[in-house]
Amino acid sequence: MANIKNNTLNKKLFFFSLPMIGSLLTQQLYNVADMIIVGQFIGAEELAAVGNAGTVLLLFIVISGGIELAVEIIFSRYIGKNEQEKLAKGTTALIVFGAVLGIFLAVVGFFLLPVLFDLMNVPKRLLELTNTYCFIYLVGVPFIYVYDISRAMITSLGDAKKSFYLILSSSLLNVLFNLLFILGFHLGIAGAALGTILAQGIIMCVSLLLLYKKSLANPYFRLTVSIDPIQLKEISTIAVPSIFQQFVVTLSSVFLQSFVNRFGNEVIIGFIAVTKVLTISRIVISGFAQTLSIFSAQLFAGKKYSELNQTYRFLTKVSLIYAVLVSLIFFLFSEQLCNFFFDSQQYPDGFHFFNTYLLFSIGTLFLTVFKFMNESILRSALKMRAYLLCNIGDLLIKVSSTYLLLQVVSSNAFWLGEAIGRLLAVGLSIYFLLLIKRTIKQAVIENTLP
Template identity: 80%
Template sequence: MLRNTHALNKKLFLFSLPMIGSLLTQQLYNVADMIIVGQFIGVAELAAVGNAGTVLLLFIVISGGIELAVEIIFSRYIGKNDQYRLAKGTTNILVFGALLGVLLAAAGFFLLPLLFKMMNVPEQLLQLTKIYCHIYLLGVPFIYIYDISRAMITSLGDAKKSFYLVLTSSLLNVVLNLLFILVFHMGIAGAALGTILSQGITMCISLMILYHKSKSNPYFQLSVSFDSIQLKEISRIAVPSIFQQFVITLSSVFLQAFANRFGNDVIIGFIAVTKVLAVSRIVISGFSQTLSIFSAQMFAGKKYTDLKQTYRFLTQASLLYAAFVSLVFLVFSEQLCNFFFNSQQHPEGYLFFRSYLIFSIGTLFMTVFKFMNESILRSALRMKEYLLCNIGDLLVKVGSTYLLLTLASSDAFWIGEGLGRLLAFGLSAYFVLQIKRTISLSIKEPPSI
C-alpha cells in the first residue's frame, strides 16, 4: 500500500512539473512586457500596458474556458478509452475556437472606446493604451488556436511538450520585444507586435505537434463535422468557466478603474503587485490543474481511494510552497518591486505595493484550498457549485473594495481581496464535503476524498 502511494505521489509530482513550468513561463510571458516596457521605455508606458492588458483579457477569456473544458473532457475520454470522440474533438474544437477568435477580435475594435471610458483611463495614457490594444487584437485568433491545441497536447499526456511550447513562446516574446523596442525603437507598438508574433509562430508549432500525435488515432481526419453531443459536453464545462473568467476579467476592469483614481504611482504599484501575486500562485495553479486532470480520470473510473490520496498530496505540496512564498514576500518585497519600477523614485507606488503584498500572505493559504476544492468540483462536473464559489469571491472582492475606498483609501484593495477569498474558501470546502458524502453513500464506505 505504501509503495503504491509513493508511486502515485511520484507520478503526480513529475506530471505537475511541466504543468507548473508551462503556467510559470506563460505568466512570465505576460510579465515580460511589463518589465521590458517599465525598464526601457517609461512609467507612463508601463501604466498604459497595464490598462491595455486588463481590457484585452475580456476578449481572450473564452479561450481559457475552452482550454479548461478540453483538458477535463479529453481526460475523461482517455479514462474511458474513447478514441472516436478524441479524434472528432481535435478538429472540431480547434475550428470552433478559431472562428470565435476572429469574431472577438473584430468586436474588440468596436468596443474599445466604451471600455476605456468604463475604466477611467487617464487622458495622458489613452493614446498609448489604444495603440497597444489595436495591435494585440490582431493576434487574438492566434491565441485561441494556440491555447486550445496546447490543452489537447497536455490532455494526451504530453505535458512536457506543452511546457516547451510555452517556453518557446515566452523566449520569442522577450527577444522580439527587445528587438522592436531597443533596435527598431518602436516603443509600445513594438511590445505589442513582439507579443502577437511570438504567439503566431508558436501556434504553428503547436498545430504540427498535435497533428503528429493525432494521426495515429484510426478515427482522426482533417475534416470538420460538429458533434452536438460533444459540443454539449464541452459547453457544460466551458460556459460556466468562460462566465467565471469573464467575471474575473470584468472585476479586474473595475479594480483597475478604482486604482486609476489614485494617480500614476498607485497605478504602477497596483499593476506590479497583481503581476507578482499572479506569478506567486502559479505553482498552486499547476498542482490544481494536475488534480483536475487526474481526478477527472479517477471519477470516470471510480477510483476514489486514489482520488483521496491525489487531493491530499497535491494540497500538502501547495501549502509548503505557500509558506516559502510568504517568506519571499516578507524579505524581498523591494527587490520584487524594482523589477517593474524604481521604488526610491516612486515611494508612494512602493508603499502600496508592499502593503498589498504583505497582507496577501493570509489570502495565499486560503487560495490553496480554494484552488484544490474547485479542481474537484470541475472534475466531478459540479459546475454550478464551482461557479458560485468564483462569482461569490469576485462580487465580495469588488463590492467591498468599492465600499471601503473612502474609509481605507488604497488599503481597500487588499482588504477586499481577502474577504472575497475567505468566502470562496468556505463555500468550496462545503461543496467538496457534499461530494464526499455522495461518494460514501454510493459505495457504502467511509468518505474517500
Template identity: 30%
Template sequence: MNGAILGKLDRGFFMNKDLTVGKPASVLWKYSLPLFGSIIFQQLYNIADSFVAGRWIGTSALAAVGNSYEITLIYIAFAFGCNIGTSVVVARHFGSKNYNRLKTAVTTSLIASAAIGLALTGLGLIGADFLLKLIQTPAEIFGDSLEYLLIYLGGFLFLLIYNIATGIFSALGDSRTPFYFLAVSSVTNVFVDILFVAQLNMGVAGVAWATFLCQGVAAAAALGVVLKRLKSLPESGKAPLFSAACLKELTLIAVPSILQQGFISVGNIMIQSMINGFGMAAVGGYSAAVKLNNMTITSITAIGNGMSNYTAQNAGAGIPERIEAGLSAGIKLAGLIALVFAGLYLAAGPAFVGLFITDGNQAALSAGVMFLRIVSPFYLVIAVKLIADGVLRGVNRMKLFMTATLTDLIIRVVCAGLFSTVLGLGLTGIWLSWPVGWLIAASMSVFFYRVVKRQRFDIPQEAIQPESMAEETAAEWIESQA
C-alpha cells in the same frame, strides 16, 4: 517548424500518460510540475511586457500596459475556458479509452473556438476605445493603452489556439509538451521585446508586437503537434470532424469556466477603475504588483488544472479512491508553491516591485509593495481553494465551482468599494478585499468538495464499464448527467 521536427518531437519525450495508474502523489506531482513550469513561462510574457515597458520607457508605459491588461483578461478568460472544457472532456474519454469520441471532441473544439474567437477579435478591435474610456483610463496613458490593446487583440486567435492545444496535451497526460513550447517562445519574447523597444525604439507598440509574433509561432507549432498526435491514436471507423452533440458536451464544461473567468475579469476591471481614481502612481504600482501576484495565482492554478485532468481521467476509469489521494498530494504541492512566493514577496517586496519601476517613483513603489504585503500571507488559503476547485471541475460539478468563485469576486468588488470609500482606507482598503474574498470562497470550495466526496465524486456508471459497453453517443452521455 517543419514536419521532420514535429515528427521527432512526437516520437521523443512528448508522450501521452495514463493518470489512472501509479501512486497518486507521485503521478500528480510529476504531471503537475511541468504545468507549473508552463505557467511560469506563460506569465513571463506579461511580466516581460511590463518589465521592458517600465525599464526602457517609464512608469507611464508600465501603467499603460497594466491598464490594458485588465481588459485582455476577458479574452484570456475565454481562451482559458476553452482550455478547461476541451481538457476535461478529452481527459474523460482518454480515461475510458474512447478514442473516436476523443478525436471528435478535439476537432469540434478547434472549429467552434476558432469561429467564435474571430468574432470576439472583431468586437474587441471595434470596442477597444470604448472599453478604455469605461474604466476611466487616465488621459496621459490613454494613447499607449489603446495601441497596446489593439495589437494584443489582433493576435487573440493565436492565444486561443495555443490554449486549446495545451488543454489537449494535458488531457492526454502530457504536461511536458506545453512546457517546452512555452519555454522557447517566452524566452524568445523577452529578447524580441528588448529588440523592439530598446534597439528599434518602437515604444509600447514594440512590446505588443513581440507578444503577437511569439504567440503566433507557438500556436502554429502546438497545433501541428496536436494534429500529428491525434493520428497516432487508435480508432474504430472514421471519427467525425464536427458533432453538435459533442459541442454541447464541451459547452457544459467550457461555458461555466468562461463565465466564471469572464466575471472575474469584469470584477478586476471594476477594481482597476477604482484604482485609476487614485492617479497614475497607484496604477503603476498596482500594475507591477498584480503581475507578481498573478504569477503566484496562476502557478497554483496550474496544479489545480492538473488536478482537474487527474480527476477526470480517474472518474472516467471509475476509480474514486484515487481522487481523494490526489487532492491531498495537490494541496501539499500547491501549498509549497504558495509559501515560497509569500516568503519571497514578504522578504523582498521592494526589490521585486522595483524591477518594474526604475524612474524613482516612490509613490508607485509604495503602492505595489503594500499590495504584496497584505495579499501574500493568504496565498495558502487560495491554494486550498484552487485544488478543491480542480476536483469540482474534473467531476463536472461546475455549478458548485462557479458559486464559490463568483462569491470571491462579488465580495472583493463590494469590499474594495466599501473599505476604500465608506471606511476611508483608500488603496489599503482595496488591497484588503483580496484576502477577505479568498477566505470565504475557500471555505465554500472545501465544503463543496466534501459534498461530492460523500457522493463518491458523482462518477457516471458507464465510466466503469469497458469501452465495448460504453459506446453511447455524446448526447446520451450528457443526458445521463442531467
C-alpha cells in the same frame, strides 16, 4: 504495499505537475515580459498604459481560457474511458471553432475599445498609448485561441512536456522580439504589442504541427470537421460556466482598475506590479490544481475514490509547503521584487502601495491553496454550479467590499477586499466538497450491498 502504492502515486503526481507548473509559469512570464521591458526601457507612464491595456484585452481572450480548461477535463475523461473516436472528432472541430471565434472577437474588440476605456476611467494622458497597444494586440487574438486549444489537447494526451516547451519557446520569442522592436527599431509601446503577437503566431503553427503528428496515432483521426452535438454539450458543460466565471473575473478586474486609476500614476504602477507578482506567486499552486483536475477527472470516471482522496491530500500538502516558502520571499525581498517593474526610490508612493499590498496578501495566499484545490475537484466532478457559485461569490464580495472600504481605509481596501472574498470562496467550496464526499460514500455503500 499500501505505502508503496501511495508513494508511487505521489511521485507520479509530483513529476507530472512539474512541466505543468513550468508551462503556467512560463506563460505568465510571457505576459509579464512586456511590462518589465516597458517599465525598464521606456517609462512608468508606458507601464501604466500596458497595465490598463492588459485588463481590457483579457475581456477578449477570456473565452479561450474556458475552452482550454474544458478540453483538458473532457478529453481526460475520454482517455479514462478509452473513447478514441470522440477524441479524434473533437480535435479538428474545436480547432476550427477556436479560429472563427478568435476572429469574431478581434473584430468586436476594435469597436468596443473606446467604451471600455471610458468605463475604466483610463487617464487622458494614457489613452493614446493604451489604444495603440490594444489595437495591435487584437490582431493576434485568433492566434491565441488556436494556440491555447491545441496546446490543451496536447496536454490532455499526456504530453505535458511538449506543452511546456511550446510556452517556453513562445516566451523566449516574445522577449527577443520585444527587445528587438523596442531597443533595436525604437517602436516603443507598439513594438511591445507587435513582438507579442508575432511570437504567438509562430508558436501557434508549431503547436498545430505537433498536435497533428500526435493525432495520426488515433485510427479515427481525419482532417475533416465533424460536429457531434453530444460532444459539444459535454464540452459546453465545462466551458460555459468556466467562460462565464473567467469573464466575471476579468470584469471585476476592469472595475478594480477603474478604482485604482483614481489614485494617480504611482498607485497605478504599484497595483500593476503587485498583482503581477501575486499572480506569478500562485502559479505553482495553479499547476498542482491543474494536475488535480486532470487526474481527478480520470479517477472520477474510473470510480477510484481512494486514489482521488490520496491525490487531493498530497497536492494540497505540497502547495501549503510552497506557500510558506513564498511568504518568506515576500518578507525578505519585497523591494527587489518591486524593482523589476519600476524604481522604488524614484516612485516611493508606488512602492509603499506595492509593499503593503504584498505583505498583507500572505494570508490570502494560504486561502488560495484551498480555493484552487477544492474548485479543481468541483470541476472534475462536473459540479459546475457549485464551482461557479464559489467563484462568482468570491468576485462579487471582492469588488463590492473594495468599493465600500475605499471610503474608510483608502488604498488598503484593495488587499482587504480580496481577502474577504477569498475567505467566502473557501468556505463555500468546503461545503460543496462535503456534499460530494457524502454522495460518494452513499454510492460505495449501495454498490457493496448484496
